[in-house]
Amino acid sequence: MEPQRQILLNQTPYTLQDLYNRYAGMLLGYLSEIVKDHQKAEQHLVSIFNAIPQHLHEINNTDTNIWCQLQRLAKKHLSDSFVVGGGSHLGNGINTRQDKNKFLDRMTDEQQLIFSSIYYNHKTTLQLAKELNKPEDLIRTTLKEAFAIIRKGL
Structure with a gap:
């Protein structure tokens, strides 16, 4: 097998850049609809994409829908951003x-x-x-x- 092809086969299905290129626009729209402020939605988008490297193994799982995974991360991020103390x-x-x-x-x-x-x-x-x-x-x-x-x- 050619070395370049072998390298491509060994790479993870999506890199952070791939995810950003494919889904950032949709995720920004999703966030904008929730927070109703474009600037805050952009800030949340940056925070979510900063956290994605910790979750790439979950996102790259072939049994999951990537868009659903990103929405799940966004929901968790938004709920965590509202958090200030304990739980009940x-x-x-x-x-x-x-x-x-x-x-x-x-x-x-x-x-x-x-x-x-x-x-x-x-x-x-x-x-x-x-x-x-x-x-x-x-x-x-x-x-x-x-x-x-x-x-x-x-």
Whole structure:
């Protein structure tokens, strides 16, 4: 086998530069939609791409979707950027990270429960609607209200 071809075969599927070239624009759009401030979204993008080298082995796993992996890292980064202290639980084993998230104290109990269930415990709106015996549209509306509170605080 040619030496150049062997080198290409031994390289990891994606380098940091490859990921940036392919996904930075989409990730910036994703972040901009969440934080509603382009400058802050750019700052978050830089922080996320600075953390990616620690997660390249996860991203390069052939069984995973790279875009989903990057979104997961972005969600973790954003939730960590809201963190300021310890953690707690809110009924049914749902982790609210109430002591850690400076925005949760600005939300109603229902907003806290829905936001925490979806973003910290990775439940879908449909799962949560069934658990709480509430319409899925109400869950979505309450989640949007929680995000509005977060955006105001940024």
